[in-house]
Amino acid sequence: MKPLFALTALTLLMTLSACTTTTVDEYRENSTALTLKSGERVVVLGRRHYADYETEPDFIDCIGNTLKADKKISVIPEKKFTDLLYPWFEPRTAPLGLKRLAKMLNEPLIAQRFREQGLHYMIWVDGSTETTDRDGSVSCAVAPGGGGCFGFATWEKTSTYEAIIWDLQKLKESGRVKVEAKGSSYMVAIILPIPIVAQVQDQACDGIGQQLRTFFKGNRANEAS
Amino acid sequence: MPSIKVMTNLTSSARSLIALSFTVTSLLLSACATRVEVSGSFPSALTHKLPLRTVVVFDEAFANHKFESTEGPEVSIAVGQIQVELFTGLAANLFQHSVTATSMPTQPKADLILKPAVEDVQISMPNESQLKVFEVWIKYNLQVFEASGEPVADWIMTAYGKTPTRFLKSNTEALQQASMVAMRDAGAHFITGFARVPEVQQWLYHRSTNTLSATNSTRL
Numbered sequence: 001m002k003p004l005f006a007l008t009a010l011t012l013l014m015t016l017s018a019c020t021t022t023t024v025d026e027y028r029e030n031s032t033a034l035t036l037k038s039g040e041r042v043v044v045l046g047r048r049h050y051a052d053y054e055t056e057p058d059f060i061d062c063i064g065n066t067l068k069a070d071k072k073i074s075v076i077p078e079k080k081f082t083d084l085l086y087p088w089f090e091p092r093t094a095p096l097g098l099k100r101l102a103k104m105l106n107e108p109l110i111a112q113r114f115r116e117q118g119l120h121y122m123i124w125v126d127g128s129t130e131t132t133d134r135d136g137s138v139s140c141a142v143a144p145g146g147g148g149c150f151g152f153a154t155w156e157k158t159s160t161y162e163a164i165i166w167d168l169q170k171l172k173e174s175g176r177v178k179v180e181a182k183g184s185s186y187m188v189a190i191i192l193p194i195p196i197v198a199q200v201q202d203q204a205c206d207g208i209g210q211q212l213r214t215f216f217k218g219n220r221a222n223e224a225s
Numbered sequence: 226m227p228s229i230k231v232m233t234n235l236t237s238s239a240r241s242l243i244a245l246s247f248t249v250t251s252l253l254l255s256a257c258a259t260r261v262e263v264s265g266s267f268p269s270a271l272t273h274k275l276p277l278r279t280v281v282v283f284d285e286a287f288a289n290h291k292f293e294s295t296e297g298p299e300v301s302i303a304v305g306q307i308q309v310e311l312f313t314g315l316a317a318n319l320f321q322h323s324v325t326a327t328s329m330p331t332q333p334k335a336d337l338i339l340k341p342a343v344e345d346v347q348i349s350m351p352n353e354s355q356l357k358v359f360e361v362w363i364k365y366n367l368q369v370f371e372a373s374g375e376p377v378a379d380w381i382m383t384a385y386g387k388t389p390t391r392f393l394k395s396n397t398e399a400l401q402q403a404s405m406v407a408m409r410d411a412g413a414h415f416i417t418g419f420a421r422v423p424e425v426q427q428w429l430y431h432r433s434t435n436t437l438s439a440t441n442s443t444r445l
Contacts, residue, residue: 109272
């Protein structure tokens with residue numbers, strides 16, 4: 001009876017998933033959908049010039065994958081783009097505003113590379129995921145007869161990101177999406193530590209990626225209906 | 226006599242135990258040390274070539290440069306080989322013709338000689354800075370000479386790279402990434418800044434006016 005009870009409790013704990021709350025805000029320049037002609041592409045880039053944090057490369061890849069999930073939007077991977085345009089999109093040299101980008105595009109070599117890649121939209125993502133609160137503790141010990149852990153710990157993570165879409169042909173901003181995701185994770189340890197982790201960054205990626213998709217023609221709910 | 230034998234046996238056991246303890250401790254300590262041999266590759270730079278022939282000199286100190294820190298946890302980062310690869314590629318991208326050498330050439334068939342040197346390397350780990358990033362700074366002194374050996378400029382060029390901390394990511398991996406970001410930053414600084422260094426700018430200006438006047442006198 002006892003092993004059955006323990007197994008049930010363990011299964012129950014494993015199936016429990018930590019909760020995450022996601023808030024997505026958007027701003028559009030106008031109601032017109034963004035269009036991508038055949039061969040035109042989008043690039044998603046992370047801001048890396050701040051001293052105390054940087055937008056995680058895997059988060060940028062995640063947004064890119066969400067955008068191209070339905071194969072309607074073609075996305076250039078961030079690493080490929082920064083290598084092709086090296087050294088003009090490094091943290092030291094990347095344009096922070098559209099005026100600086102316009103000046104950069106006056107350089108024929110850079111403008112030609114943009115044309116070759118069929119770039120129409122550039123999406124800049126700025127933000128990071130931080131651990132905002134932490135409580136409790138888990139202790140582990142090993143002795144000749146065996147070992148184990150005991151305790152309870154909880155931590156909260158907050159993801160805050162903003163994505164800005166630049167139209168590279170009109171050289172103007174097309175829209176913004178802001179996402180904030182919060183979630184608490186837990187670790188229960190009775191001999192074995194059982195983590196129940198909130199997928200905060202994944203939720204933020206999903207929220208921002210899905211919302212960005214709605215900006216593009218063919219992905220808008222009202223057009224589909 | 227038997228008591229002396231027992232004592233000797235005990236002493237040899239204690240010695241073995243101490244030796245074992247030392248071995249285990251040194252193994253544990255070496256496991257805590259972070260040793261990075263920076264490796265990777267760099268993309269070609271998208272830039273116009275300057276109409277110059279250069280020799281880039283990588284002396285032994287530069288080609289084998291290793292940063293070592295024994296304050297706190299032991300850290301060593303070998304950047305020599307990767308920075309030779311970086312500057313070889315950068316010079317090939319920025320100048321019309323470029324060769325490398327291991328010592329200062331005498332009267333080479335070149336317009337300029339470049340000799341990079343590492344002035345300083347600094348690192349910062351999350352346990353020291355309380356920030357959730359690993360950081361690497363490299364300060365270069367890029368010495369520029371005319372073919373005659375006459376100095377043109379001493380360009381102090383700083384490079385910075387950082388990488389965020391990751392769950393289960395080792396210090397070695399994080400410092401390798403931060404070093405590569407710093408190297409790319411050095412490359413960006415070199416490509417975008419070389420012709421803007423005041424002394425180099427002045428040298429290029431004099432060279433172009435001299436070439437122009439020489440062409441005009443030939444025409445006359």
